[in-house]
Amino acid sequence: MKRVINFNAGPAAIPMEVLQRAQEEMLDWNGTGMSVMEVSHRSKEYEAMHNEAQDLFRTLAGMGPEWKILFLTGGASSQFFMIPMNYLFGERKATYLVTGHWSKAAIKEAKRFGPLDVITTENPDGTFTRIPKQGEIKIDPASTYVHITSNNTIFGSQWHYWPDVGKVPLVCDMSSDIFSRPFPADKFSFIYAGAQKNLGPSGVTVVAIREDFYNLAQEQAKLSTMLSYRTYAENNSLYNTPPCFSIYILNLTLKWLLNTIGGLDNMVKINSEKARILYSAIDASDGFYRGPVEKDSRSQMNVVFRLKTPEMEETFVKEAKAAGIVGVKGHRSTGGIRFSIYNANLVESAKTAAGFMEEFSRKYR
Amino acid sequence: MKRVINFNAGPAAIPMEVLQRAQEEMLDWNGTGMSVMEVSHRSKEYEAMHNEAQDLFRTLAGMGPEWKILFLTGGASSQFFMIPMNYLFGERKATYLVTGHWSKAAIKEAKRFGPLDVITTENPDGTFTRIPKQGEIKIDPASTYVHITSNNTIFGSQWHYWPDVGKVPLVCDMSSDIFSRPFPADKFSFIYAGAQKNLGPSGVTVVAIREDFYNLAQEQAKLSTMLSYRTYAENNSLYNTPPCFSIYILNLTLKWLLNTIGGLDNMVKINSEKARILYSAIDASDGFYRGPVEKDSRSQMNVVFRLKTPEMEETFVKEAKAAGIVGVKGHRSTGGIRFSIYNANLVESAKTAAGFMEEFSRKYR
Numbered sequence: 001m002k003r004v005i006n007f008n009a010g011p012a013a014i015p016m017e018v019l020q021r022a023q024e025e026m027l028d029w030n031g032t033g034m035s036v037m038e039v040s041h042r043s044k045e046y047e048a049m050h051n052e053a054q055d056l057f058r059t060l061a062g063m064g065p066e067w068k069i070l071f072l073t074g075g076a077s078s079q080f081f082m083i084p085m086n087y088l089f090g091e092r093k094a095t096y097l098v099t100g101h102w103s104k105a106a107i108k109e110a111k112r113f114g115p116l117d118v119i120t121t122e123n124p125d126g127t128f129t130r131i132p133k134q135g136e137i138k139i140d141p142a143s144t145y146v147h148i149t150s151n152n153t154i155f156g157s158q159w160h161y162w163p164d165v166g167k168v169p170l171v172c173d174m175s176s177d178i179f180s181r182p183f184p185a186d187k188f189s190f191i192y193a194g195a196q197k198n199l200g201p202s203g204v205t206v207v208a209i210r211e212d213f214y215n216l217a218q219e220q221a222k223l224s225t226m227l228s229y230r231t232y233a234e235n236n237s238l239y240n241t242p243p244c245f246s247i248y249i250l251n252l253t254l255k256w257l258l259n260t261i262g263g264l265d266n267m268v269k270i271n272s273e274k275a276r277i278l279y280s281a282i283d284a285s286d287g288f289y290r291g292p293v294e295k296d297s298r299s300q301m302n303v304v305f306r307l308k309t310p311e312m313e314e315t316f317v318k319e320a321k322a323a324g325i326v327g328v329k330g331h332r333s334t335g336g337i338r339f340s341i342y343n344a345n346l347v348e349s350a351k352t353a354a355g356f357m358e359e360f361s362r363k364y365r
Numbered sequence: 366m367k368r369v370i371n372f373n374a375g376p377a378a379i380p381m382e383v384l385q386r387a388q389e390e391m392l393d394w395n396g397t398g399m400s401v402m403e404v405s406h407r408s409k410e411y412e413a414m415h416n417e418a419q420d421l422f423r424t425l426a427g428m429g430p431e432w433k434i435l436f437l438t439g440g441a442s443s444q445f446f447m448i449p450m451n452y453l454f455g456e457r458k459a460t461y462l463v464t465g466h467w468s469k470a471a472i473k474e475a476k477r478f479g480p481l482d483v484i485t486t487e488n489p490d491g492t493f494t495r496i497p498k499q500g501e502i503k504i505d506p507a508s509t510y511v512h513i514t515s516n517n518t519i520f521g522s523q524w525h526y527w528p529d530v531g532k533v534p535l536v537c538d539m540s541s542d543i544f545s546r547p548f549p550a551d552k553f554s555f556i557y558a559g560a561q562k563n564l565g566p567s568g569v570t571v572v573a574i575r576e577d578f579y580n581l582a583q584e585q586a587k588l589s590t591m592l593s594y595r596t597y598a599e600n601n602s603l604y605n606t607p608p609c610f611s612i613y614i615l616n617l618t619l620k621w622l623l624n625t626i627g628g629l630d631n632m633v634k635i636n637s638e639k640a641r642i643l644y645s646a647i648d649a650s651d652g653f654y655r656g657p658v659e660k661d662s663r664s665q666m667n668v669v670f671r672l673k674t675p676e677m678e679e680t681f682v683k684e685a686k687a688a689g690i691v692g693v694k695g696h697r698s699t700g701g702i703r704f705s706i707y708n709a710n711l712v713e714s715a716k717t718a719a720g721f722m723e724e725f726s727r728k729y730r
Contacts, residue, residue: 019402
């Protein structure tokens with residue numbers, strides 16, 4: 001068995017310990033004589049694991065019991081419409097801060113439901129290379145919520161401060177950097193994340209809603225049952241069969257983060273070190289590698305850079321793969337190179353990758 | 366490692382060979398050096414597996430290229446609203462044949478979208494004990510579709526003929542008996558199934574739409590992107606990240622069904638034999654066990670029966686568990702006992718269970 005250095009943008013690397021545990025328990029989970037995939041979602045064994053995953057999430061996020069932790073499906077892409085469907089009705093309006101591809105996608109869905117104020121850092125050529133400064137952010141206090149995307153997977157930028165939005169509830173798509181660093185839960189009213197970057201595999205989306213904001217959601221009777229947050233909250237995300245195996249891997253991943261890594265304070269140190277190593281390799285390359293993102297907006301999760309030509313980038317991807325480093329091709333919409341260094345990636349892998357970059361630049365300079 | 370006889374109603378038993386294969390490949394799938402959970406859904410390796418699962422589905426169902434095979438999330442419960450959202454608009458109406466709990470749930474969602482004709486076999490006490498006869502089924506030819514539930518998991522009944530609905534497209538929820546027996550695909554226009562009974566684990570729902578009916582679906586622009594069947598069909602169910610691991614287990618389960626079992630003609634023989642063994646145990650018990658469903662409507666997937674008292678049923682569940690037979694408690698809404706004997710259950714398990722029933726009845730008669 002060989003394992004590679006996995007820089008995929010999502011689905012992405014999962015901690016080795018988590019995979020090994022899943023492997024061991026595949027035929028007999030928790031003494032049940034069944035795989036976790038074969039157990040009833042109404043059994044006490046399943047429900048204990050399901051609830052534990054919620055508790056682990058609350059603990060890591062520093063969230064109290066006033067936060068509802070829900071397990072949904074359909075990816076963050078489904079939250080793009082579910083949030084406005086549940087919150088943007090009647091005379092309400094919302095504000096969207098647009099910093100990349102996914103926040104634009106969120107707007108496309110939201111504008112079907114109500115009026116939006118939009119603050120964007122989009123460049124004239126359609127790219128995004130920075131996060132807005134606080135001074136650029138004027139929020140209408142009449143907004144029902146402000147939506148931001150904490151990390152921009154495709155363009156490789158990330159919020160390094162949390163914007164002051166006054167008393168307006170802050171809704172955050174944290175899909176690609178959740179639990180990569182500590183964050184002040186009380187700044188937010190609603191946080192969501194597709195699991196397939198830092199939380200586990202695809203197939204489950206975690207939605208955390210603070211009680212005061214939950215109370216503003218649309219009545220259940222006005223929506224299709226499966227599209228109302230109230231259905232999930234009132235039934236502990238067990239109204240119908242949840243994606244049990246994805247939640248199980250989520251549970252194991254959160255345990256790894258809490259117990260093996262030691263929580264978010266340790267995680268951010270590891271992540272900063274990986275990012276430092278790779279951005280240093282870019283900055284020390286004397287222009288051979290170019291990072292398009294402004295330095296104070298650089299993502300610690302997705303290190304994005306360009307080479308001189310698309311052909312050279314293609315060679316880079318090929319030789320990286322031969323060196324056991326995979327998933328480095330930039331998003332099809334932007335081209336370039338992207339190293340996604342989510343939580344499960346090791347500092348050692350960043351060092352190996354930086355070594356590869358140096359060698360490659362010597363060879364092709 | 367002990368394995369139990371798993372009669373759970375869903376999530377349910379998965380073939381041993383499938384679990385063993387998933388276990389072997391957990392750290393290195395298909396020579397990628399990654400788990401299938403860690404691989405990009407845009408990689409050629411993932412896409413080949415994803416497409417193969419669609420092809421296997423088509424082959425088993427006897428469906429040609431005129432059928433679109435889609436992978437969705439949110440369970441069959443989400444199809445309850447997606448079908449009318451995509452098909453019931455303007456002046457359209459639909460017909461629902463109601464034979465149990467889940468077809469009632471489907472109606473609850475559908476009636477938000479348009480007028481329905483309803484044909485039901487509900488008893489005055491709210492139970493269901495039979496499938497309607499052809500003579501009871503009058504379909505308005507102006508209906509856009511007719512919806513049926515092929516097998517009723519909770520009440521333990523099943524369609525043993527396919528109703529003649531004239532030229533009206535037939536939509537079928539096959540969640541709990543898909544691929545348990547051959548069926549004439551050309552009778553149907555739309556088939557859907559949550560995977561967690563006969564197809565694999567929870568987390569993925571397969572939707573098969575025949576082209577002529579697909580063409581009647583609502584325009585994509587009129588719906589939220591993730592709620593339009595067109596989004597899935599036009600992007601090969603890869604518009605956003607699909608539930609990769611669930612699709613992988615689905616793929617392995619379909620391969621097992623085709624290659625190890627030898628297809629649906631063999632599968633139905635095995636399933637009929639299991640059902641025969643268990644219903645014989647009921648009928649031979651001289652009233653100790655009572656099956657509420659009319660004999661010609663009995664399900665070959667969910668064998669439902671009652672004992673004299675709820676206390677006796679509780680003892681039955683307890684002693685069955687001690688004998689290594691789990692998941693036999695009836696649905697919370699009905700009580701009683703239910704043996705769910707989906708495809709992955711062996712004839713041997715049915716024999717063991719029948720032996721247990723006989724012994725139990727001797728002990729407590």
